[in-house]
Amino acid sequence: MRPRSVPGPERSPNPLRDPRDRRLPRVAGPCALVIFGVTGDLARGKLLPAVYDLANRGLLPPSFGLVGFARRDWAHEDFAQVTYQAVKEHARTPFREDVWRQLAEGVRFVPGQFDDDAAFDSAAKTLEELDASRGTGGNHAFYLSVPPKFFPRVVQQLRRSGLSEPVGDSWRRIVVEKPFGHDLTSARKLNAVMHDVFPEESVFRIDHYLGKETVQNILALRFANSLFEPVWNRRYVDHVQITMAEDIGIGGRAGYYDGIGAARDVLQNHLLQLLALTAMEEPVSFDARALRAEKEKVLSAIRLPADLDAYTARGQYAAGWQGGVQVPGYLDEQGIAPDSQTETYAAVRLEVDTRRWAGVPFYLRTGKRLGRRVTEVALIFQRAPHLPFDATETAELGQNALVMRIQPDEGVTVRFGSKVPGAAMEVRDVTMDFAYGESFTETSPEAYERLMLDVLVGDPPLFPRQEEVELSWAILDPIEEHWARRAAEQRVRPDPYPAGSWGPLSAEAMMALDGRVWRRL
Ligand code: BG6
Secondary structure, three states: OOOOOOOOOOOOOOHHHOOOOOOOOOOOOOOEEEEEOOOOHHHHHHHHHHHHHHHHOOOOOOOOEEEEEEOOOOOHHHHHHHHHHHHHHHOOOOOOHHHHHHHHOOEEEEEOOOOOHHHHHHHHHHHHHHHHHHOOOOOEEEEEOOOHHHHHHHHHHHHHOOOOOOOOOOOEEEEEOOOOOOOHHHHHHHHHHHHHHOOHHHEEEOOHHHHOHHHHHHHHHHHOOOOOHHHOOOOOEEEEEEEEEOOOOOOOOHHHHOOOHHHHHHHHHHHHHHHHHHHOOOOOOOOHHHHHHHHHHHHHOEEOOOOOOOOEEEEEEEOEEEOOEEEOOHHHOOOOOOOOOOOOEEEEEEEEOOOOOOOOEEEEEEEOOEOOOEEEEEEEEOOOOOOOOOHHHHOOOOOOEEEEEEEOOOEEEEEEEEEOOOOOOOEEEEEEEEEHHHHOOOOOOOHHHHHHHHHHHOOOOOOOOHHHHHHHHHHHHHHHHHHHHHHHHHOOOOEEEEOOEOOOHHHHHHHHHOOOOOOOO
């Protein structure tokens, strides 16, 4: 565990000289990154551009090696060309020829399938060659950007080919994209497969929401300020709404998405992580162990509603209009079975059984093809206990709110009542905004930049531990089982909602039961 850093003149007269100073850029040492599934959308849109952005920011060693592994008949140059295109199209930072040229020198490609021993032997040779020619020091990170059904095979191949075994004081790490299993049982099995080959400290489970600046800012907002803590509890908070709305449909991801659905895709991970960061107690430090321990306490304190029919909602988008364009319904998307039961919208009411949150509902919702893309965590406060105004004067006063705007309009909003100028004492809601773009000159790194660097320097706090993954499945499993039972016994299908709307009526009804409404975004 890293010692807790205590800033201040007494302890560290010149913080820039203090090796523990976290403002110093962390630079990865000699290493190579091997990406499995390098032809997929994630690699092209996020992973390869993130590698370039890190190189461009001077955070990768000059000797860095990048190895792609996929079922394509490509030479090294072909993969370099694909990477170049991905960087040109998706990198966050400006293109610089010298940075690209240096990176391209370490680019290699290994063609092959996951059950092909020879391909993995060839990957081992390629890495050996990189170690020798570029000085990557035998430090290798293996990134599994492949469908989960292939995880066990790849992991076993890494062992068989000797790639999982560090030599001397080098390291080997494995990075796993979600979903980590599809329920508690499968997550445990998968974990056993991983641990058979890699020790826990070498396993990095990605939840890319934790790599977002605005998500990490939840910790800064809560624990660097004294303004919010006194009201961050059941005495002042009426309820919490966590929304992750997307305007996109499933695009070309039918193969992955159908049969998985919104709850397993993002509620089990991104939304529950947002809840955990919002509801947890202050960790003794931001070290991996301390941070994860606090999140786990919250996840283990979550209580499901007794009436899962009333307090969950499940929807599927139908055809509709979005941004002036007519879009097809889920069942008409390419690759989707015409009778698919997969939900593209999920909402649930949860409670956190702790002294801080007893009785405060947390409403979570997520969906595709909703009105607009927006992710936020909103704390809605109780009304003032007494209003010394005429009822008409406060007719337009809502509840105070603190909204952490995760994306795309990144910032924080506080909503409160203010007097409307004029002779009467009329009070109306106004907002006070902090916007990243106005307060900071630097743009936020992409989540994958941050997470990839953390893997390469071996910094684990932003990666969920197996316990968190299991606790999250334990929350979701009863909901999924309930939905499956209703579908089998009563032929209940997900409620349709028109694309471009804000979800199914059942989600509105769920809030109405508690006398509340979803925030209009
Ligand atoms: C992924 C989900 O984890 O997150 C996708 O699998 C979803 O279905 C994506 O579209 C959203 O990520 P972001 O960063 O665009 O909010």
